[in-house]
Structures are given as structure tokens and as C-alpha cells.
Amino acid sequence: MKQYNAIKAKYPDALLLFRVGDFYETFGQDAVKSSQILDIVLTKRSNGSDNNELAGFPHHSLNTYLPKLVKAGLRVAICDQLEDPKMVKGIVKRGVTELVTPGVALQDEVLSSKSNNFLMAVHQGDKAYGIALLDVSTGEFLTAEGQEEQVAKIIQSFRPSEVIYQKRVKYNFSEVQSKFLLDDWAFQYDYAVDKLTALFKTKNLKGFGIENLKDGIIAAGAILAYLDETHHFDIQHITSIQRLNQDHYVWMDPFTIRNLELVYSPHPKGVTLLNILDDTCTPMGARLLNRWMVMVLKDLKAIHNRQNIVDYFYKNSDVRYDLREQLSQLTDLERLAGKVSTGKITPRQLLQLGQSLQIARSIKSIASKSSIKEVSDLFAKIEDLEPLNQKIFNTLSDEPPHQIVKGNVIREGVSEELDQLRKIQFSGKDFLDQMCQREMERTGISSLKIAFNNVFGYYIEVRNTHKDKVPSDWIRKQTLVNAERYITEELKEYETQILGAEEKILAIENQLFIDLIQEIITKLMPIQQTAKAIAYLDVLSNFAEIAEKNSYIKPEITDGYDLKITEGRHPVIEQQLPLGEQYVSNNVLLNPIDQQIIMITGPNMSGKSALLRQTALIVLMAQMGCFVPATAAEIGIIDKVFTRVGASDNISSGESTFMVEMNETASILNNISERSLILLDEIGRGTSTYDGISIAWAIAEFLHQSNMKPKTLFATHYHELNEMSKSMERIKNFNVSIKETKDTILFLRKLVPGGSEHSFGIHVAKMAGMPKHVVARANEVLKILEQTKTDDQLGNKTEKLTEENMQLSFFQLDDPILESIREEIMNTDINTLTPVEALMKLNEIKKKLGK
Known part of the structure; x- marks a missing residue:
């Protein structure tokens, strides 16, 4: 608990998942929160500290429980064992290996494939706000400057899942679920320039067109500082930063984006324009369409370019059908590239990357059917990465597992040493059978058998009736009631070889897998370029598909x-x-x-x-x-x-x-x-x-x-x-x-x-189901009010309404008893009634009412 408290003190704002053996444990208030969010048992255990509440889950269930915590808006620090417990006496060294927050999540279970997951940083400069947006899962990095309404519009348009800012920022981020106050040191211009140029391996930022956006650069630097703080160091897939220039797009204030329900609806069952227009085939296309909905073009040339491509796909339905069939087989190239960079990719996903690159190559060939320049130019942006995807296929097995520790990741023939070790591992039973047969023939012991246990490994078991035939070079290890167990030098040598083979196989497979990832990292930019071109093709062919389905015309x-x-x-x-x-x-x-x-x-x-x-x-x-x-x-x-x-x-x-x-x-x-x-x-x-x-x-x-x-x-x-x-x-x-x-x-x-x-x-x-007497009364009032429109006369009419009409409103109900009472009172001359007759009349009315 002393170790836990020391680590927790470094991450007071995060829920700490503390690895203990085969479990991730939470303590104190973290345990109370996690038990409520994850619906796991909360217990109490005396541990010598105030944090005696305890809740945990098996370490292999991390991908099940972590997304629930992040979706609840929590920052989660994952504290792992940094040493092998078998090799350490006493307390195992532990440390935080990753800080997962809503804005920097990489887990598929947290992310939505159809929308970006943006982290937003806001810096308040002397004259403007600096704004930066990063989707760490895809590598998209944007920056802008503007006044307060610009901040509001970007929040409304991009829907960031987390915002980081400094104390001096006066903006109220009420629409963002997760907010984090970052120290002032992260919002420094020189620091930001150094971080950005180091990341992009450039001397300055002129090539990105943002060199004059001082406040925007500071916000972008703060995002990189936050990535460091959350232990996200492998970010080679963030290859550029783009200026978000609102002058290029139709201005829509936050009210308009909300009122028109473009990408989201405030109503639980509301249908948005995005719902109607999204028939995209790929996650990249869905995310691009989402972006286009709130960043609408106002450049005539760019609009005509898109229109011409849509028109081509609209008129050439056979090409569109072929393209969309191929697109539907693709996986998320953008996020797979991000997983490669961050080392979060699994062997199965790496094979999917190779398959997608192969499909992209066949998509590129569809361009030959087009004579339209805009279409051909777009197809040309798909990179031919045939050598890379062949490398993937030649390295990975046909059906690699999701986890590398499961084995059988690398194809046979890639490593001679690996093949030899596998032969030892899988031919072990045959070797032992042969050895058993040989020893039986040599000693004449017919009931001899070779077995294994965790105490002293492989052994030869001989029944007591044959123990006088045991050779002198066998070493006795255990005596049982009816038998004795022995080991031999040959058996121990084989044991070392076969038990070491599994560990060596895992090490070799792991190294070959890492080598393959490193080779792919060198091709991240062309992979991202391909993903971007495919996203464009997806959205524009989608527009053509929607136009045909819904009878739209070219404006x-x-x-x-x-x-x-x-x-x-x-x-x-x-x-x-x-x-x-x-x-x-x-x-x-x-x-x-x-x-x-x-x-x-x-x-x-x-x-x-x-x-x-x-x-x-x-x-x-x-x-x-x-x-x-x-x-x-x-x-x-x-x-x-x-x-x-x-x-x-x-x-x-x-x-x-x-x-x-x-x-x-x-x-x-x-x-x-x-x-x-x-x-x-x-x-x-x-x-x-x-x-x-x-x-x-x-x-x-x-x-x-x-x-x-x-x-x-x-x-x-x-x-x-x-x-x-x-x-x-x-x-x-x-x-x-x-x-x-x-x-x-x-x-x-x-x-x-x-x-x-x-x-x-x-x-x-009346159509809404208002009671009839209310509708009737409204019509009466309307007729009176329509007779005049001046204030003085209106006052008189209102007084008249109150004195005359309202007195009888009690009887204007759809009730026959009340109606008959009304008629009786209206037909009674009260001036001729004696007091006794009036009391009798009142008694009759009470009887009618059941009183």
C-alpha cells in the first residue's frame, strides 16, 4: 500500500488500476467509483491504510472494463508490474505504463469507427484563442485561431471528447464531458515549436502554413505535452499538421449547426442529415463525410471538382458498384496505421492491413475505366504498396492469433531457428516414445513409462517388481508405494531443450513481428495517403448512390x-x-x-x-x-x-x-x-x-x-x-x-x-387533443378580441370577458347533469322565490349532484 500511495500521489486526478498478480485492483474512492461504473463487487480489507475499500477484475479482462471507465469520462492510469515476480524477492517494481483518457484512447472498444475522437487544446492569447485538435488514433492534427465564437463553433463541429486548457482561459467548456487543467509550462511558444519540429523532423513550420499562428502553435504544443504526460511516445503516424482556415468554408455558428441537426440531434430519436447521407462503405469515408458536413466548401472550383466525380459515379453505375463492393471489404486503414505506430496492433490486425493494401491496389486498377481527369487524379493518389503487403503475407501465418503470446504468428520458412525449435516442440511426444521403447529394450523393463510433473520435470517410472533391473546411470528422485521414479542425463538435457523451446519460440516470433512493424512504419505516409484517397472515393461514390436511391439532381x-x-x-x-x-x-x-x-x-x-x-x-x-x-x-x-x-x-x-x-x-x-x-x-x-x-x-x-x-x-x-x-x-x-x-x-x-x-x-x-370545453372557450374569447385591436377597448373587452363569460365557464363542460342544473338555474326567477323555496331548490340541486 505504501507503493500504491506513492504512485497514486503522482496521478491524483486519475483512477489507478494497480496490477497485483493476475488482477487489476482499485482502492479507496477509486474502488467505489469503479464498482459503480463496472458493476463489480466492492469489498473491504484491512490493509494498514485509510483506503480499505477494494474492487478489482482479472488482468485479461482489461479490454472489457477499461472502455467503460473511459466512456464514463474518467482518466485511467494503468500501473503494471515492471519485473517478473518469479525473478524478484520482495515487492515487485511497478509503474504507470499508460494514462488513458477520453481524448487519447486507442482501444477499439472506446472509439466509434464512424467518427473521430478529438483531443482539443485551447490557449488564450492576448488577442485571440489558439485552438488545436488531434485524433491520436488516426494522426489527424489541426490548428486554428479565432475569437470566442470560433471556439464554440469548433466544439459544436468537431465534438471533442476531451479538452485541455490553462487557468487563464475564461471560456466555459460546459459542452465537453472531460476537461483537464494543464500547467502553464505546457503553453509556451518556444517549447511548442521545438516539439512540433522534432516530431515532423523539419527545421521550421513554414511548410505547414501555420508559422504565423502563434497561439495556434502554442495550443498544438500543449497537445504534444499532454501526450508525453499520458505516456504516448510512439506517435510516428502524426506526420503533419493542417491549418483549419474558416475562410475556406461556409460559416455556420453553433446555433445553426444545432438547429439544422446536421451531424447530431438534441432529441433522443432524432434523425440527422448525416444519417440520411451516410451510406459509406469504410470507416475512413464515414469520418470524412462527418467532417464535410460541418466544413462545407465555398470555393467554386473545389465544389465543381467534387460534383464532376459524383456525376461520373452517378452515370456509371457499373463502375460505382465494383468500387463499392471493393470498398466494403476494407478495414480501417487510418486507425491500423495508428496502431502500427503506437505498437498496439495485433498479428491478426497486421494481416488485415496487408489484405486491405492488396484490395487498395485492385481499387486503383478501376481508374483505367475512367476518362474523367478528376476521377483519374483521385485514383492516382492510391499508392502501390505491393512489396509491403507481400512482405506481410510472407512473414505472417495464414491465420495469426489476436495475441502474439498465443504462438503460430510467423509463417514457416521465415526463420530456420524458429522452424527447428517448433520441430523440437511438436515432435516431443515422438522423441519420448522412441526413448521409452529404447530403454525398455536395453533394460528388459516391460512396464517402464516416461511422464512429467511440475516438481522435477520429466522422469522414468519403474514398478517395484522391476527395480532390480534399473541401470546404475539412472538417478532416483522419488519413491512411491508401488514404484520408483528416476531421471537420466539424456532426459534432463531433452527437458531443458523442450521447455526452453517454447520461450525461445515466443522471443523469436516477437522479434520478427517487431521487425515487420518497423518496416511498415517507414511506409506510414503512403499508407495514410492511400487511406485519404479511398475515403474521398468512398464519400463521393456514396453521394452518387444516395442520389440514385433518393431521386436527387445535380445542382x-x-x-x-x-x-x-x-x-x-x-x-x-x-x-x-x-x-x-x-x-x-x-x-x-x-x-x-x-x-x-x-x-x-x-x-x-x-x-x-x-x-x-x-x-x-x-x-x-x-x-x-x-x-x-x-x-x-x-x-x-x-x-x-x-x-x-x-x-x-x-x-x-x-x-x-x-x-x-x-x-x-x-x-x-x-x-x-x-x-x-x-x-x-x-x-x-x-x-x-x-x-x-x-x-x-x-x-x-x-x-x-x-x-x-x-x-x-x-x-x-x-x-x-x-x-x-x-x-x-x-x-x-x-x-x-x-x-x-x-x-x-x-x-x-x-x-x-x-x-x-x-x-x-x-x-x-383541437387536433392536439385539448379538452372540448377549453377549445370552445378559446373560440369565444377569440371572437371578442377580434372585434378590436386598440389597448383601451381591449381592456374593456377583457373586463367583460371576466364578468360575464367566466361566471358560466363552470357549466361549459361536457356533462349532462351539470347542463341540466344550468338550464334549471337559468329558467328560475329568483325575484319570486321565498327563502324556504330557495333552500328547497338548492337541496334539489345537491341531490342531483349526489351530495
Whole structure:
């Protein structure tokens, strides 16, 4: 326990798994936590310290239990025995061999194959935040600089599983599960430059285009410091660092990424755009698509490049089918490369790497069928690594085990010494049978047998009836009731040879396996290049597959300013409709000349919000290079997408729904550009009616009068805003049409010119199952309120409502007894009743009520 406490003191923030014999043990509060998370037994044992709680599990179950601890957001220090207990007298030397945290996990059981596992570092400089992101499992390393909103956007986009920062950072990382405060020494510029140039084996950082990002470099250096602290030293697969330049991608603030549900949904059963667009065949492709969803292109040339490749695969379905069939057989090349570098790869996984490289070579040959330059160029990026994968096949056995200690890892013929030792190991029984037969013939002892035990190894057993025939060169080791056991020099020599063979076989196999890994490490960059090219092919052929399956078309992307969508559909909602039901498509036309702002009115549940979202999703899909759900689309490049849809209180920060709404809207108005697309839904509804109308009017007016002329869809309940089109030429009124019947309404979900005069909220309440008397009362109140709109008269009407109508509201229930009582009271002339008659009448009413 003294040894345990000394090690634990070095890692106070981590749960310490302490190896004792065949078990990993936890003590004290660590034991309490692990027993709850892992559902293992918590016991108490007097051990001379305060940490008498104890919980543990077998060491071979580490890969079962460790992921559960990490997924719970814990940092886990693995403390192993550093010496062979058989060779040591007293306490075995122990030390932490790995510190596993949510951000630096390498175990397959912790990682999701379809998404990256990013560790994020944040440094607050004098003028900006420095940000760095690393997925240690794939080697992807990114850095950026920006203000607080940039930090928020990166967290929303990349969903880091852990963030490290220093005390001076004022940002609140409430959205990140695991946070760690790193000492200031790790956030030093000179230290960061030294660490990065040493890792990449370069003289400076100019080749990566980040030399001017001082704060970003500091954050990247802090990540490398954290890797050292967590004992991750083998990181040759981190071969470069990329600048995350937001100027290259469509700006979407955190609210927009959340509101549009691009890659995740706040609702437990919500379906995201990623769910609809992801039919990728490889883990690398799935992760790349995830990235593209939040880093949408705004470079016209790059978009057209992607579109041309998608178009090729769309039109050449036979090539696409062949490619996707090959892709589906690949394993995760990126993460296998990471495992090679960190020494975490198993023999079975190494064989899978060789098989995947062989498949990649056959994928490369598909390029010969294409005459499209963009397609050929992409296939050309797949490296021909035939010598390497042949080396893997020639070294490893056909079916290597998951663990090298299981043996039979290296193929026969690779090492003559290994083959000889295996011959000794596997021919041992034959040797012993031959020796037994020879000794029987030499001595004349017919019942002689050779056996083995753990006390003194191999021995010859002779029954007492034959012990007088035992040769003088045999050495007696044990006397039994009916027999005696002997050893010979030849037997002991053979024992040494056969028992040493197993240990030597393991050592030789292990060394040959390490040599193979070292050779593969020299080819990590071409392997990663191949993985990247395959990921691109996977995503773009996936877009073609989705386009064919969901009837998408190729949009026309231009450098103009018009946005024209013909019969557009919501890509997510249309896939969720009941079988046989068709999604109602809509046209949207926005331009800075005569239709910059569309004011959309219409009832609740009519589809206003869906129309807003589908417009943004179609634009983003198009600029990703994907085809879109429409019959035609012409999209002038959009550089920023802003949404103010939905409402949610931020109570933990003391912000009401209205405050959240105003914060988000202020962010929009302060950051608009001439290529912005703005989606506003029910602005101002979080405050009083006239306040809300005033705010919504002022916002719409600001957007119309702005020199930027951003394209805007403005959905509202405030029918008063329809008046704006009379004085502002670029605002046009539309409504989502409905069909009224006598008692109800039918939502047609079609956008038509003109404003709507009613919101039909009471009809929606009725459809939602509101009690009938509440709906009836609402209709009465509505009729009274609609008679006037001035404040003075409204006050009078409210008083009238309270005095007259509310007095009878008790009887407006769907109950025949109460209704009959109501009729009786209404038909009674109380002016002619005597006091006794009034009491009798009251008694009759009580009897009707069962009182």
C-alpha cells in the first residue's frame, strides 16, 4: 500500500488500476467509483491504510472494463508490474505504463469507427484563442485561431471528447464531458515549436502554413505535452499538421449547426442529415463525410471538382458498384496505421492491413475505366504498396492469433531457428516414445513409462517388481508405494531443450513481428495517403448512390447571387414519411434585386419551419458536392448560413428563451455578408405581442436596408408584417396554404404568394387533443378580441370577458347533469322565490349532484 500511495500521489486526478498478480485492483474512492461504473463487487480489507475499500477484475479482462471507465469520462492510469515476480524477492517494481483518457484512447472498444475522437487544446492569447485538435488514433492534427465564437463553433463541429486548457482561459467548456487543467509550462511558444519540429523532423513550420499562428502553435504544443504526460511516445503516424482556415468554408455558428441537426440531434430519436447521407462503405469515408458536413466548401472550383466525380459515379453505375463492393471489404486503414505506430496492433490486425493494401491496389486498377481527369487524379493518389503487403503475407501465418503470446504468428520458412525449435516442440511426444521403447529394450523393463510433473520435470517410472533391473546411470528422485521414479542425463538435457523451446519460440516470433512493424512504419505516409484517397472515393461514390436511391439532381453552382430551388424537398423529413405518402415539394426564389426577403405566414404545423430548414440543407448539400432533393436548383455561392429557429431556455446561464433568441439574432445581424443566407422563424415570440411585432419589424427592415442585401426567409405569426411589402420593394409575402372546411382545416403545405390573415392556433389545439370545453372557450374569447385591436377597448373587452363569460365557464363542460342544473338555474326567477323555496331548490340541486 505504501507503493500504491506513492504512485497514486503522482496521478491524483486519475483512477489507478494497480496490477497485483493476475488482477487489476482499485482502492479507496477509486474502488467505489469503479464498482459503480463496472458493476463489480466492492469489498473491504484491512490493509494498514485509510483506503480499505477494494474492487478489482482479472488482468485479461482489461479490454472489457477499461472502455467503460473511459466512456464514463474518467482518466485511467494503468500501473503494471515492471519485473517478473518469479525473478524478484520482495515487492515487485511497478509503474504507470499508460494514462488513458477520453481524448487519447486507442482501444477499439472506446472509439466509434464512424467518427473521430478529438483531443482539443485551447490557449488564450492576448488577442485571440489558439485552438488545436488531434485524433491520436488516426494522426489527424489541426490548428486554428479565432475569437470566442470560433471556439464554440469548433466544439459544436468537431465534438471533442476531451479538452485541455490553462487557468487563464475564461471560456466555459460546459459542452465537453472531460476537461483537464494543464500547467502553464505546457503553453509556451518556444517549447511548442521545438516539439512540433522534432516530431515532423523539419527545421521550421513554414511548410505547414501555420508559422504565423502563434497561439495556434502554442495550443498544438500543449497537445504534444499532454501526450508525453499520458505516456504516448510512439506517435510516428502524426506526420503533419493542417491549418483549419474558416475562410475556406461556409460559416455556420453553433446555433445553426444545432438547429439544422446536421451531424447530431438534441432529441433522443432524432434523425440527422448525416444519417440520411451516410451510406459509406469504410470507416475512413464515414469520418470524412462527418467532417464535410460541418466544413462545407465555398470555393467554386473545389465544389465543381467534387460534383464532376459524383456525376461520373452517378452515370456509371457499373463502375460505382465494383468500387463499392471493393470498398466494403476494407478495414480501417487510418486507425491500423495508428496502431502500427503506437505498437498496439495485433498479428491478426497486421494481416488485415496487408489484405486491405492488396484490395487498395485492385481499387486503383478501376481508374483505367475512367476518362474523367478528376476521377483519374483521385485514383492516382492510391499508392502501390505491393512489396509491403507481400512482405506481410510472407512473414505472417495464414491465420495469426489476436495475441502474439498465443504462438503460430510467423509463417514457416521465415526463420530456420524458429522452424527447428517448433520441430523440437511438436515432435516431443515422438522423441519420448522412441526413448521409452529404447530403454525398455536395453533394460528388459516391460512396464517402464516416461511422464512429467511440475516438481522435477520429466522422469522414468519403474514398478517395484522391476527395480532390480534399473541401470546404475539412472538417478532416483522419488519413491512411491508401488514404484520408483528416476531421471537420466539424456532426459534432463531433452527437458531443458523442450521447455526452453517454447520461450525461445515466443522471443523469436516477437522479434520478427517487431521487425515487420518497423518496416511498415517507414511506409506510414503512403499508407495514410492511400487511406485519404479511398475515403474521398468512398464519400463521393456514396453521394452518387444516395442520389440514385433518393431521386436527387445535380445542382448548378455559380458565382452569382441568386438562389433558385424548383420543387425542393426536405431530405430528412421525406425519408421519415409513412409508406406511400409523398412529401409536398416547394419552390424558393431569392435574389438581391427584387425578392431578397420572403415573409412567410401560415398556421402552426403547416410546414413553415420545415421549408426554412430544407432551403438551408439543400444549399449545404450542394456546396458539399452532393446532389440535392429537387427537380432543379441554381445556387449562387453562399458563404454564411444563419438560422434562428426553435426556442430553448438556457436556464443554467440564467437566460430566458427570449434572451437566447435575442443573442442569436444579434449574432446574425452583426455578421451578415452579401452572400449570407438567413433563416428566421418566429422572431420576437418570447415577449409581449406588440414588443415582438416591433422587434421583428425592425429586424426585417434592417436586413432590407442593409447594403449587403442578404437572402432571407422570415417565417412569422405576426400578420402585421405583411404590411412591410407595401413600402419595401424587395420584401415579398408568401403563405403556406391551407384548406378550410366547416369544422377543421387541411394543411396543404404549399408555398403560395400572398400573406395569411389567420394563425388557426385553436384548430391546432383541437387536433392536439385539448379538452372540448377549453377549445370552445378559446373560440369565444377569440371572437371578442377580434372585434378590436386598440389597448383601451381591449381592456374593456377583457373586463367583460371576466364578468360575464367566466361566471358560466363552470357549466361549459361536457356533462349532462351539470347542463341540466344550468338550464334549471337559468329558467328560475329568483325575484319570486321565498327563502324556504330557495333552500328547497338548492337541496334539489345537491341531490342531483349526489351530495
